[in-house]
Amino acid sequence: MENKKREAPLFAWPWENLDNSKYFLYGPLVGKVLYAVYKQEINKNDVWCLHILILFALRALVHQLWSTYSNMLFLNRAHRINPQGVEFNQIDAEWHWDNFLILGAIMAWLSYLSFPFLGNLPMWDMRGILCCLILHLGISEPLYYWLHRLLHLPTLFEKYHWLHHSSKVTNPFTAGQGSLLEHLLLCLVIGIPTLGTAFIGYGSITLMYSYILVFDFLRCLGHSNVEVIAYHLFEAVPLLKYLIYTPTYHSLHHRDMGTNFCLFMPLYDKLWNTMNANSWDLHKEISSRTNSRVPDFVFLVHGVDVMSAMHAPFVFRSFSSIPFSIKPFLFPMWPYAFIVILVMWVKSKTFLFSFYYLRGGLHQTWVVPRFGFQYFLPFAAQGINDQIEDAILKADKIGVKVISLAALNKNEGLNGGGTHFTEKHPNLRVRVVHGNTLTAAVILNEIPKDVDQVFLTGATSKLGRAIALYLARRKVKVMMLTLSTERFLKIQKEAPPDCQEYLVQVTRYQAAKRCKTWIIGKWTTPREQYYAPSGTHFHQFVVPPIIPFRRDCTYGKLAAMKLPDDVKGLGSCEYKMGRGVVHACHAGGLVHLLEGWKHHEVGAINVDQIDVVWKASLRHGLKPS
Incomplete structure (x- = not known):
């Protein structure tokens, strides 16, 4: 049905099949400017090409900055109009939101x-300002x-407008969809205000830039899904509410498509009786x-490094919607990201990172502004x-029911896996969870039953x-690599008497040269992996994962689960996990x-509790990843 809709004349973009190669369409403009600079002979044509490139780079920046603000949940969550998050399918549909910028450059x-x-402007x-304003108000x-x-x-x-309204949650990038x-x-x-003013004789380069950038700014404002205009302003100056629309005003057009048609001025909806009551x-x-909805569940994470910090949804929405990997475009941004991280360290406040809905409950991710290496500094x-x-x-x-500690936030040496907090605050209503029981269950259920x-x-x-x-209870021999006999014996004594013989202490990797099932919980070097026999499978729960050095062996991923199919509002990936997949904890x-x-x-x-938690996770629709 959607393909049939796309067959209408002038619906599809001419460069639609080029995917990201469409940016080469800017090539002639870039080439002309660079050649002029190289020859040091810059004429009016070259200057105009330069203005086009600068202007449309600024237009893209306006949309990106609005998107960044719109996704800064820690700043604006109380004033969000539609509380649901932008999902993966909408992000994919709006992936080429900037097609109109290429069209604008061509025009x-x-x-x-x-x-x-x-x-000659x-x-x-x-x-030109007054002239442009009259043409905009009176004609555009x-x-x-x-x-x-x-x-x-x-x-x-x-045939045409359905695509724009197919986005469930408005976003600054929706303005270009x-x-x-x-x-x-x-x-x-x-074109009417900009070219019209030029034809009259009052045009200028500054006017061209200002009008188009303000136009984009207001379009993004209307689609931002965050109310930024205080109602006190309209109470103080009632006429103002007919001269400038608000994000709330435009959002109503997406709910009730028979109302609020105006560009930026509700005056015209008032004149032609289409204003939503x-x-x-x-x-x-x-x-x-002043307050947003209280989440039922919070996952408390921390940063890994500067590069991964740029995977946040409020940086690049499209980038955060795919599993994290280092991309070339991240390197020029590293200094700016580092400065933001320094500011976060100074403020030292936990902030809201992302959210989604599951079974009607709100689930949020909060971030502690600390990064991996800091957890290993004693001071x-x-x-x-x-x-x-x-x-x-x-x-x-605030009434959260469960808070789950991620990765290093539950480090045994740091806080005893969370016991430090529950012992210090015995009357906590929120349940503190490290989630490692399910992590263990995921790893154990990956191991074949015949091992x-x-x-x-x-x-x-x-x-x-x-x-x-x-595993000892399953009568599986476990070669436990440890130099501490005392710690080994303590664990061995916890096993039932008839199972203790299955726990064996080893002190060297060479002891496993005939074992094809390795479970890695401590960083293992390529040299140490060499002792594994060909065909070994490396299960692992070490962070970061080990380097897959052996080509004749296979490597498992970190323990993870796929969220149930009924999850709503999820539009970012959890670090290197796939879409809809989260760490087991x-x-x-x-x-x-x-x-x-x-x-x-x-x-x-x-x-x-391992089997209990595993069966419960499957019962609630979670699946091993």
């Missing part, structure tokens, strides 16, 4: 070829209004909010624990201990919430 060049006098002319605004209403006629809507015909009409709307009441309600331990404790107490205060021996590194860690005891916290368990899951893993 700007064609305008110059048709009207060469544009190359002065840098500034004050008279009403023209857009009626063109917009025409696009909502059943025939035209089904539309058919070729719609953006040709938009070029006409923009709920416009001002809803605006007052949203702009006056930083107290400060990190203070921030984690502050997040737990905040969650407890009779395994080699385990990180054997005396929290996860290593639980895995060893569980994250999933473990979800299961704790969905089961309604009232105990804290901190400290040592209860081996008896």
Whole structure:
């Protein structure tokens, strides 16, 4: 059905099949400017090409900055209009939101070829501001209004305008989501004030830049899904609400498509009786909010490094919607990201990172502004624990039911796997969960049932201990790599008497040269991997994962679970995980919430709970990744 809709004339973009190669269409403009600089002979044509490139780079920046703000949930979550997040399918549909920028560049060049006098425009002319404003208010605004209403006629809507309204949650990039015909009409709307002022004789380069950038700014504002205009402003100056629309006002057009057609001025909806009756009441309600919905579940994470910090949804939405990997475009941004990280360290406040809905409950990810290497600095331990404790107490205060600690936030040496907090605050209502029980369950269920021996590194860690005891109960021989006989014997004594013989201490990797099932819980070098026999499979729970050095062996991924199919609002990937996949400790916290368990899951893993948690996760629709 959608393909049939796309067959309408002037619906598809001419460069649609080029994918990201479409940016080569800017090549002639770039080449012309570079050649002129190289020859040091810059004429009017070259200057106009340079203006086109600068202007459309700035237009893209306006949209990106608005998208960044729109996704800064820690700043604007209370004033979000549609509380649902932008999902993967919408991000994919809007992936080429910037097609209209290429069209604009082409139209700007064609305008110059048709009207060469544009190359003689002065840098500034004050008279042009008033002239441009009159042309916009008197022609562009009403023209857009009626063109917009025409696009909502059943025939035209089904052929063209449906694409724009297919986005469930408005976003600054949604402003660029539309058919070729719609953006040709938009070029006409923009061209009347800019070219019209130039024809009258009052045009200027500054006016061209200012009008187009303000136009984009206001379009992004309307699609931002965050109310930024205070209702007190309209109460103080009532006429103002007819001269400038708000994000709430435009959002109502996406809910009730028979109302609020204006470009930027609700005056025209008022004149032609298409204003939504709920416009001002809803605006007052949203702009006056002070609190957002309390989440049922919080996953408390931390940064890994500067590069991965740029995987945040408020940096590049499209980049965060795919598993993290280092890309060339990240390197020039490294210094700026580092400065932001320094500011975060100074502020030292936990902030909201992302969210999604599952079974009607709101699930959020909060971030502690600390990065991997800091967790291994002895003098930083107290400060990190203070921030984690502050997040737990905040969650407890606002009514969060479960808070799950990710990765290093539950480090045994840092806070005893969370026991430090539950012992210090015995009356916590929020349940503190490390989620490692499900992590152990995922690893154990990856191991084939016919395996009779395994080699385990990180054997005396929290996860290593639980895995060893569980496998011993299954009568699987576990070669536990550890130099500490005392710690080994302590774990061995925890096993049932008839299972203790299956736990064997080894002190060298050479002991596993005939074992084809390795479980890696401690960083293993390529040299150490060399002792594994050909055909070995490396299961692992070490962070970061080991380097896949052996081509004659296979390597498992970190323990993870795929979220249920009914999850809503999810549009970012969790670090290197695929879409809809989360780390097992994250999933473990979800299961704790969905089961309604009232105990804290901190400290040592209860081996008896491993199967219980595994079965519960499957019952709630989570699947091994």
